[in-house]
Amino acid sequence: MRTVRTVAELRALLLPDRRAGRRIGLVPTMGALHDGHLSLLRRAAAETEVVVLSLFVNPTQFDEASDLAAYPRDEAADAALAEHAGCTVLFAPSVHEVYPDGFCTIVTVDGPLTGTLEGAHRGAEHFQGVATVVTKLLNMVGPDVAFFGQKDAQQALVIRRLVRDLDIPARIEVCPTVREADGLARSSRNVRLHGEDRDRALALRAALRAAEDAVAGGERDAAAVRDAARAAMTPFSVDPEYLAVVDPDTLVPRTAIDGDTLVAVAARVGEVRLIDNTLIPSPR
Amino acid sequence: MRTVRTVAELRALLLPDRRAGRRIGLVPTMGALHDGHLSLLRRAAAETEVVVLSLFVNPTQFDEASDLAAYPRDEAADAALAEHAGCTVLFAPSVHEVYPDGFCTIVTVDGPLTGTLEGAHRGAEHFQGVATVVTKLLNMVGPDVAFFGQKDAQQALVIRRLVRDLDIPARIEVCPTVREADGLARSSRNVRLHGEDRDRALALRAALRAAEDAVAGGERDAAAVRDAARAAMTPFSVDPEYLAVVDPDTLVPRTAIDGDTLVAVAARVGEVRLIDNTLIPSPR
Structure with missing residues (x-):
């Protein structure tokens, strides 16, 4: 595995592969690699000949300075995990390499896709930050x-x-989402869950399971599915920031479960904000 | 010369060239080709082996519906001119190919580069329209x-x-800007200048020449240079929409002519809005 820190080095390194028609895969991450990231890397290694992992904690997508400051960083550990999972190029640019002086271009995905759920709760800047950095990473790597x-x-x-x-x-x-044995979705933020908060974090998965069970049990009213999900969080003393039953392509709220349905939840557990979701296939 | 109308066709056509390492040039246009466009094509043909001309009247960069409606269109004439000037691929997509249903992504270049001159007079949407379509064309063609x-x-x-x-x-x-024999900058909108408006359109070039002459004559005060330029427009009974003496890299107004200087002018002549500019090298 090679580690590069500038776009120029990265392009020079990938040019022979590109010329030779070797397929390039990209796994964009903010580091703090967990089994979820490693599953992406293994998938990339199975499908492409050159596997680039980008490791960049993107400041523009954090809506809370404390969350950015607390975001776990350990490049040496990440590099070892990444190489073991099939990564061939680790791209770890500095903030200045990604956002040089005078940087002033923003990519905005407008409309309902970004105006709801995470966009509604973290502010429009969150997805502008994501959209801009992903556009840049895709253009840098050309996967x-x-x-x-x-x-x-x-x-x-x-x-x-x-x-x-x-x-x-x-x-x-x-x-697919990778989970801990007890169902908690893998997240870089999980390391910040201590003591009983680690148990309380299971509230999100419990909500999603309750929604799945309600639909499996024949419930077709979206509000009732949502209520069942919400009730499942109560024993954990966790309130959702949002708990939404929506169309998985448009994120428009469903009234009836009459097609594939995404149930998405966000909640704060102690100091940590967690999200999770489940895709329920159409019961028809 | 091959004509293609979809991104898929375009990419399939260019793939062997790209794989073979042949250099690809792109000249993005809105059609109504004139000698200015043809000079770009000849330059592209001199520098690259595959010359793509895109022909797309981009609706999102027009701030006036009447200007969009009046924009001259003649693809057959454009194709003949383009081929003669060295174009090898004419890419002429439909509006729906460029902006399919559900399209909702905008590229914004923020800050002073877009907040002044054309941006101030045509609205923020103008350069968002330009930035978005140019990003798309560059990604479609990969020049x-x-x-x-x-x-x-x-x-x-x-x-x-x-x-x-x-x-x-x-x-x-x-x-470089290509001009008519009398100095009028070539523009697709020039065909809409009729009768005495064609003569009055020379007001823009007269203003720029007066600015050049003032600096050549030793004037170093930017306001005085601007006044000289403005005075040169009076005989044509043309008022500038703006007439600006600015830093050519940042577009920040100059107070003194103490470096390379861009003088930029916009004016409406009859029904037609025209722009022109001159780059005056540092007199130091």
């Missing part, structure tokens, strides 16, 4: 395929949309 | 070099900025 996790379902939709809208010549592949 | 005219000096700065900021792997080359 054939880029891999994202279903855990950030809304982010994946936003990225698919901008890639289509800006004609970026990369395919976006969204991979 | 090694893209060629733009110095006549649209501010547009060229905005495009250089977004290409750098979004890490688009293309070089931007800005080529």
